[in-house]
Amino acid sequence: MRTAGVPEGARRSEDNRRLLEIQNPALAAEGIWAHGTPRPEVGGLVISSLEAPELLKDDRMFQLVIFLTTHGPEGSVGLILNRPTGMVLGRKPGGLPLELGGPVPIQRVFQDNMVYCGGFTAQQVIHIMHGHRLQNCVQVVPGVYMAGEVAATEAVSGGRLPAADFKFFSGAITWAPGELEAQMDRGAWYTAACSRSLVLKSALQLPVPLWREVLQLMGGQYAAVAREGDEGDE
Known part of the structure; x- marks a missing residue:
């Protein structure tokens, strides 16, 4: 209507x-x-x-x-x-079929976060995006950051930030020099x-x-x- x-x-x-x-x-x-x-x-x-x-x-x-x-x-x-994948980050039914290594339990803390298909290159690589200036993160533009997984995991597990503030992507989409133009x-x-x-x-x-x-x-x-x-x- x-x-x-x-x-x-x-x-x-x-x-x-x-x-x-x-x-x-x-x-x-x-x-x-x-x-x-x-x-x-x-x-x-x-x-x-x-x-x-x-x-x-x-x-x-x-x-x-x-x-x-x-x-x-x-x-x-x-x-x-x-392009959400239908999978969540956690290692459970309906979860990501990958074990993410590293010093923090990211798959436990963010176990219910949806994983998006970030692209068709290196889909075994998981990227994290968020709006918080955290330790070791990389600013793409003001207010949008990549990486900083350790600080993100600690902030969420400590109750300082909600898990929903973080987005996860499997892979990326890439162009060779001049290809996008x-x-x-x-x-x-x-x-x-x-x-x-x-x-x-x-x-x-x-x-x-x-x-x-x-x-x-x-x-x-x-x-x-x-x-x-x-x-x-x-």
Whole structure:
């Protein structure tokens, strides 16, 4: 049922915002936004076009939203934000079929955290992302950090931070030098800057999928792509 005078996509994206207000009020209070950028940038998003699977000859590229952690002359690396694996990090039924070594019991402390498919390269490598400046973490952009597993585990086990503040990714998506730009020129990808709330929030059970939400927030021609993708699924 459509609300009179309000586009369906906009109404459903508002439902995403309300869900975030319930899940993480502090993050929701920072606001949610995204706008297009002419080229890729570290800490920005790479969003697949509707034509990406055909252009890249890879059906896995369907409606991806990727957070770019590295971009430069040596190539690019990103983490897919909207591909949950259905597995949790813990070593239990439905859990990660890997034993993560290290000095802290990360799989026990974060046993119920969902693992996302970060990409198709080195999927045995688990990456941690969060919004806290912890010891030995690496800042991607202000307010978004990678690594710092020991400090994260100690903070959560000590009750100072909630486990839900941390996201885990299996593998990454990679591009050789110049490859991402070349694929953009062919029309496979859009790029955007965005609020950290879009990066750090859960992508599980959203009223509107993250790919559509981001494009709707970008507005204009991108919102039209989101509508076209929505219609194609009906």
